[in-house]
Amino acid sequence: MLNRFMQMRLRDLVILAVILFALPLFLNNPFYYDLATQMAIIAATVVGLNLLVGFAGQISLGHAGFFGLGAYFTGIMTSNYGWSSVPALVVGAILVGIIAWIVGRPILRLKGHYLSMATLAVGFIIAIILNNERALTGGPDGMPVPAFTVFGWELSPFGSYNLLGMELNGSEAWYLFAAVVLLVAVWLAQNLIDSPIGRALRSVHGSEVAARVVGVDTARYKSLVFVVSAIYASAMGSLYAHFQGFITPAVAGFDFSILFITMVVLGGMGSTMGVILGAVVLKLLPQVLADFQELETVMFGAILMLTMIFMPKGLLPTIQMAVGKRMKKKAGGQA
C-alpha cells in the first residue's frame, strides 16, 4: 500500500528526472549547459534551505554563509593542501554542520524578526572573515579552485569524456553530474520529510504547542534541521567552487543569502519541486533582463515582497491549485 505521500514523491522524482535528462535535447551550446549546471547546484542548496524555512518554519537570512564556508574549505584544502575533492567536500560539510549546531542552538530560540537578524549576522560574520583572512582565502580578490577529482579522475569544464559510448564535452559532463546530485538531494529531502523526524519538523511549523505536548523536543529538532540545511549548503558550495573554478567572498554574501530565500519563497515554501522552479526562474531572470544587472538585488527584493503579498503559497503550489480547480470544474461540468 503506497500512501499519498509516497505516491507524490515518486511522481515528483520521476518528473524531475525526465526533465533533467531530457533538457540536453534543447541545450545547444556550452553556455546553456553551464547555466543549467549552476541552476542544479543552487536548486539543491535551496531544497536544503526549504527544509528549514518551508517545512520547519524557521528563517535563515545567512545561509550563503554556510555555502561560502563549504566553497572556501574545498578551495583551500584542494589547492593549498592537495586534498582530493570528495574528502574536502565531506569534511567541510561535517565542520559546517558542527558550526551550525553551535550557532543554531542559541539563535533558534529566537522567533520572527529576531531570528532573521541573528541569522543575517551569522552570514555577515562569515563573509567578513572570508574577506579578511587574506593569507588563506585571498581576501576580496578571491581564489582559484582546481577541477573536481575523484580517484584521480578529473571533471573539468574543459575536458572531454566518454559515457556509455556518448561523447561528452566538459560542460555536458558537469551538467549530468549536477543533475544526478540534484536528484539525490531531492530524494534525501523527501525521505527526511516523510518520516518521524519530518513530522516533528513540520509540527514545529504547524503548531509548536502541539509539538511540545506530544513529546517533540522542539529546540532539538530546530537545531537538527538547521544543521541539515547548512550541510546541504556547504556540500553544494563545495561543488559550486569546483565548477566555477574561482570563488570570491561574494558566494557567502548577503546578496546570495537573499537570492536563496527568494527562491524558496517564490517557488513555494514547503514544496520541494516548487523551490527548484524558484531557483530556475531566478537564475533565468538576470539572463532575460541582462540590461538591468545593477538592479539585480533590488529586483529580487521586489520579487520577494510581491510574492509574499500576492502569492504567499508560492509559484508552483499556486499553479497546482489553479490547475486542480480547473480540472475539478471540467469533471463537474461533464458529469
Added chain:
Amino acid sequence: MSALIEVKGLDKAFGGVHAVEGVSFSVEAGQVYSVIGPNGAGKTTLFNLISGLYTPTKGEIRLKGESTAKLEPNQLAERGMCRTFQQMQICMNMSAIENVMLGRHLKLRSNLFTTLFRLPSLLRDEKACRERAAELMEFVGCGDYLDTEASAMSYGALKRLEIARALAADPKVILLDEPAAGLNAVETAALEKLIRKIADQGTTVMLVEHDMKLVMGISDRLLVLNYGRVLAEGTPEEIRNNPDVIAAYLGG
C-alpha cells in the same frame, strides 16, 4: 500509594490577575476527573500548568509523586501526559493521519541515518505507526479522513482528530479542554461514548467541560473553580447538593 496527580497550593498570576489561586486537589489513577466553572475561572490555565506549558507562580504539582516544576511539556509527555486544547492545536500543514502519527512521536526510534536512506527498519516502524494511527482514527470516529489534509476537515472532525493524536502516545493521563464545545447534540453523545471508552481502557481522564449533563454523567469526581479559587470538590452527587455551587450557579 500517592495519587497520580497531586496539586498543592497552586498559584498562577498574570500581572495583577490571579488566574489560579491556592488550588489543591488530587486525581487517582483511572478516574474521570472534571474541572468546571464559569468562563475565566482558570480552568484552561490549570491545564496549562499541569501539562507544563506554564510554570506556577507558587505551589506544586506532582505526577506519580515526582515534582513537575523543572519538566518541559515534552518531558511530561514522556511520563505519560497528553492533552487537547480548547483552541485546537492541529498541524494544518499535514494530513489528518500524519497529525495522529505525530502523536506517536515518542514511541518511534529513528535516527537521521535510517531516515535519510529509508532503511527497512524505518519503513517497518512507519507502517506499524500508520496502522495504529488509522486504528485510532477509526476509534474516535474519523476513519474516513485518513489522507485528507487537516486544513480540509470540519471542526467536529478536527476535535476528534486531536483526541486521536493525544491517544496515539498511549498516555496514562489525558487532559481534554472543552472537547464538546462547538459540537452538536449527536456529536456530543458520540464524544461521551468516546470518553467512556478511553476511561474503560484504564486511561485517567481530566476533563474541562460546560455541558453539565455530560460532566455529571461521566465524572468520578469534580473540581469547581470560581475566580481562580476552588469553590467545591467532590463526587457529582456532592457537587449537585453543595450550597455554594448552587448559589454560584443559580445566581446567588
